[in-house]
Amino acid sequence: MSNREREGYNYATLAEAVKLVGETVHFYGVVAAYEQPKPTRGRDYLCTMTVIDTSYNSPGLRVLFFAPRLDQMPRVKDLGDVIRFHRLQMKTHSDAPQANGNERSRSSFVLFRGCEGDDYVPYQNPSGTSFTMEASDRNIVGLLRTWASSHSIDTLAGTSKYMKQIKDVAVDSYCDVCCKILFVSEQSAENKVIMHVWDGTDASPACLNPSDHSENGDPGQDLWIAKQVAVPVDVMRGFPALGTVLPLVPDGMPENDSRPLLPVAGDWVKLRNIRFRVRKGLYEGVLYPCSKIGILSPSTQTVQNCERAYEERLASEALRLPQWCPQPPQSMLVTGYDHVKLSALREVLTYPEVTYKFRCMVRVMATWPSDVLDFCEPTDGSAAQPIDHPDQGDFVFVVRLTLEDPTARLHAFLYGEDAVEFFGGCPAANLRRQGDTVVVLKRKVDRLLGVSEHGPPNPPWVTCCLKSYYLDKARPRETRRYRVFGTRFAG
DNA sequence: TTTTGGGG
Known part of the structure; x- marks a missing residue:
């Protein structure tokens, strides 16, 4: 054990960390953006996030964390949660600072709820019992919680130039969408999971593709079946009354157990780098290996805007x-x-x-x-x-x-x-x-x-x-x- | 060991 570890970890503020390019650092941060772990083309999984603290809150520090197994990946429950990293390597990418973690190089993390006054027991600690929690650690977690609760942590959510509402989606260009997962259907025959997403707006009427022309001579029946297969009426009963619900289909994604973790019904997500296409006159989102699924807190401004706009629609x-x-x-x-x-x-x-x-x-x-x-x-x-x-x-x-x-x-x-x-x-x-x-x-x-x-x-x-x-x-x-x-x- | 992917 090194002297440093025996004395306890010396945590850098994020402002200090970004100046230590090439060095290995420890730091605490508040999670401002988080994307679900997904398999890389190589041997590992990758999880990405943005962390902030009082010294460095805009745009925050991007963190990449690699590990061989899913259970070794950070599983952030909510934006605003506090994460502690040990042994991350500071780098730069495209002129921006970046922290790289790799389980194979003994990088580690623990995750705490962001709620003020919550306890100091991590809800995720993949390295097991051997973690340090001194008075100074409790102090840092407490200060970050207090700061995060009075600070808008979602300044990055929903502000990208790629962001689109469902009413504005078009085919053939990559974009980001903030939306709610209403229903996750398992298409067991094809071993595919299809998420059905909604943001309270209406997709534009789509033209039928020439390839959609029916084989049985009854185009109306084809159109009807396309919609029924997507969402059964019994499931639809639990949906909001208005707004288009779009299926999100995986394309070129790895098979079952190495798929990215999927959100569950009720979650708000930021889908990044997805595309849209039209099938049977219906828009569908397409999730590629290059796509990412970011979580959104219900308290996020973007989510609040969607919900408020929808309430207005319902009432008018x-x-x-x-x-x-x-x-x-x-x-x-x-x-x-x-x-x-x-x-x-x-x-x-x-x-x-x-x-x-x-x-x-x-x-x-x-x-x-x-x-x-x-x-x-x-x-x-x-x-x-x-x-x-x-x-x-x-x-x-x-x-x-x-x-x-x-x-x-x-x-x-x-x-x-x-x-x-x-x-x-x-x-x-x-x-x-x-x-x-x-x-x-x-x-x-x-x-x-x-x-x-x-x-x-x-x-x-x-x-x-x-x-x-x-x-x-x-x-x-x-x-x-x-x-x-x-x-x-x-x- | 330093990839993999890294806001396109």
Whole structure:
């Protein structure tokens, strides 16, 4: 044992430490930023963080800590916690000071809660029982706690030039996002963990990629399945009413046991260096090996801003609207219930009463049948009835619409008299014998779907009324369906 | 032993 250790450790302030490039130092710091450990391309794990103290609080000191095993990595519970490092090597990187720790070079750490008045027992001490805790140590921890509690420690969180809200994400560029983990799903078949994240804002409507074109000829069904697979309705019940929930899928990440540690539902995180892409017309975040997951305290300014903005959205009729629909809202459809509050589709899907009525602001993504010629069918539906039966009264509209807003997708049926009203009094008929009617219908449906000669379809925002019902009284929730009613083309 | 990765 060296003289120094026998006398107790001599801790540098961070201001002193950054001047000791090339030397091995001990120091205490308050954790101002922390990224989950992740595997390196080499043999070790790496964990990165920024620590601050009174002598050096902006931008703080970056610390890299390498170790062969996950349980040897710092597992910071909360920003503002106090960490003590022994035997870190001071370096510079890109003209900024940096401290390097390596378990293989006997670097070590202990972690304390940041709460003022908490005890002086570390909540993490990977080196076991042999750690020093003198009166001077308790003094340093106490002083750092007092200082941190009166000081904003998150000055770095949420201020990077890469930071984006979900409403502003775009494809093909790397960015950072502060968001809440709402749901973590294990896709056991692919051995993938998908996190579902939310920040209270609405993703912009995304175009369908040419590769998204359905194989079964029913694009609406594909779109609906894409959304259902992502988040089951039962899980959705626990989500906030508004705002887009995006899946975050790993790409090129190492297999199971050497994956980075993932946050759990309820955590706020800062996702760093992630990208977005569009699949089946839905944005999804992509987590690469170069991405990082930083923790955020609920008290962080960025988190508070998200939560406050969301509370405002919830309370305001205007702000509840999808953030990408025109203001003031316009709609080529009108409803007879304009006084009824607008519901997001996630609210519709998760409403506790199975039979209920809603008014929504949505986009119509697809119809089924996709050909207007097939919008009506014979009322008795039997094969014995000739398909070309000329009698109008024997036909009924049966059309399934795939509706979308920033919160969800759902199928709603346009049926019978509700459909006749919807299409402006156009009666049900054998449409294969009603060329004029078909032309009128097709023109309306194309407008509704935003079909254009150039480029992909871009459906406009429209208001519509939905009512929910069930097919089987014994299993109302499982057999819940939706119908469009009280809605028609304007003019 | 001094990598690995290091705010792009």
